[in-house]
Amino acid sequence: MPKCSECSADVAVEDGAQENEIVQCAECGTELEVVRTAPVGLAPAPDVEEDWGE
Amino acid sequence: MSPPAQTGTARTGAAWTGTARTGTAQSGATAWPRASEPGAAGAGAAAPVGLIASRVRLDEKRIMAALDRRAVPYERLDGRTCRYELDAAPPPWPVVLNREIGQVRAAYAAHGVEAGGGTVVNSAAAIELCGDKWRTSVALRRAGLPIPRTALALTPEAALDTIERIGYPAVIKPLQGSWGRLVTAVRDRHAAAAVLEHVAALPSPQSHIVYVQEFIDTPGRDVRAIVIGGRLVGAVYRSAGEAAGGWRANVALGATTERCAVTPELAELAEEAARVVGADIAGVDLLEERGERLLVLEVNSGVEFSGFQEAMGDTVDVADQIAGYVAACREGVWM
Numbered sequence: 001m002p003k004c005s006e007c008s009a010d011v012a013v014e015d016g017a018q019e020n021e022i023v024q025c026a027e028c029g030t031e032l033e034v035v036r037t038a039p040v041g042l043a044p045a046p047d048v049e050e051d052w053g054e
Numbered sequence: 055m056s057p058p059a060q061t062g063t064a065r066t067g068a069a070w071t072g073t074a075r076t077g078t079a080q081s082g083a084t085a086w087p088r089a090s091e092p093g094a095a096g097a098g099a100a101a102p103v104g105l106i107a108s109r110v111r112l113d114e115k116r117i118m119a120a121l122d123r124r125a126v127p128y129e130r131l132d133g134r135t136c137r138y139e140l141d142a143a144p145p146p147w148p149v150v151l152n153r154e155i156g157q158v159r160a161a162y163a164a165h166g167v168e169a170g171g172g173t174v175v176n177s178a179a180a181i182e183l184c185g186d187k188w189r190t191s192v193a194l195r196r197a198g199l200p201i202p203r204t205a206l207a208l209t210p211e212a213a214l215d216t217i218e219r220i221g222y223p224a225v226i227k228p229l230q231g232s233w234g235r236l237v238t239a240v241r242d243r244h245a246a247a248a249v250l251e252h253v254a255a256l257p258s259p260q261s262h263i264v265y266v267q268e269f270i271d272t273p274g275r276d277v278r279a280i281v282i283g284g285r286l287v288g289a290v291y292r293s294a295g296e297a298a299g300g301w302r303a304n305v306a307l308g309a310t311t312e313r314c315a316v317t318p319e320l321a322e323l324a325e326e327a328a329r330v331v332g333a334d335i336a337g338v339d340l341l342e343e344r345g346e347r348l349l350v351l352e353v354n355s356g357v358e359f360s361g362f363q364e365a366m367g368d369t370v371d372v373a374d375q376i377a378g379y380v381a382a383c384r385e386g387v388w389m
């Protein structure tokens with residue numbers, strides 16, 4: 001199981017997760033980005049930027 | 055499952071290069087699609103649509119699933135890896151759906167596609183118009199649509215008089231801004247002066263331009279209508295959440311949504327507002343003045359719809375409507 005890059009907890013990632021999908025670590029709440037699939041690799045998600053959103 | 059989109063190998067000078075992912079969740083190595091006919095943007099019946107998105111949210115997953123269900127081939131590009139070379143070959147996609155989350159990157163992604171002669175939804179012009187509240191207000195008003203009384207001041211110093219002419223309570227908004235950030239209601243001169251002092255201390259010249267609107271007395275909610283390809287898809291009420299200080303109705307700030315019955319007036323206003331700003335896919339925000347007359351508040355070009363979809367239940371499938379519109383553009387039957 002992929003591990004949280006911040007707290008090393010196991011992170012459950014759904015089957016069929018896509019690259020650049022955002023998941024959250026249940027342990028520490030960090031947002032993580034799926035940077036690769038098969039096997040799933042996680043990295044901290046980019047910080048929200050000022051112009052994000054609708 | 056759609057057939058995987060046709061891909062070629064990396065070529066220098068391709069109009070749009072970036073990390074591409076084809077078809078379903080299949081992850082290729084760095085693969086660029088090949089334009090079927092050099093010199094023609096998106097030529098070829100089998101050409102996949104482009105989907106630019108750096109952040110795959112529930113909305114993007116739903117759109118990709120809908121494209122799969124409709125057997126529309128697509129190629130997803132991570133906006134963070136896109137680059138454009140002027141005078142390079144045109145984009146190989148007949149149409150590009152722009153789901154980039156950052157407004158600046160979304161606008162320039164659209165500019166890049168258009169510079170190569172490609173078609174992008176929404177267009178760069180629509181993104182930039184919707185991204186500027188003042189220019190949106192001017193366009194809506196010129197088209198004769200009802201909007202709140204709106205004024206512009208070029209400095210925070212000039213803004214105090216502007217606010218007093220509008221009258222209290224008034225709403226001060228940044229010209230550019232998303233998710234309702236930094237939108238402030240002021241109830242008296244003292245509060246207005248405090249907010250303007252804060253505005254004056256902001257670093258960018260852009261943020262010193264003050265956009266002021268009259269405060270509209272609503273039943274504590276606003277209306278979000280989604281228009282795709284010129285047609286209203288549906289509408290929801292958004293009630294301001296506590297996190298939003300009780301009056302800004304924005305889902306990102308904790309607002310709740312509920313299905314709204316569509317009247318002919320609402321449909322006509324929303325469709326007209328989307329048309330005026332040139333947005334093929336538009337989130338139109340409206341206010342019910344004293345629960346009666348509808349006013350157009352703003353039009354969003356980067357529509358987020360998970361809250362809307364939840365409120366609408368299975369009466370409408372926004373992702374499928376978007377996929378259907380993009381598919382129709384790809385076949386050239388809606389453009």
Ligand SMILES: [Zn+2]
Binds near residue numbers: 004005007009027
């Ligand atoms: Zn963690």
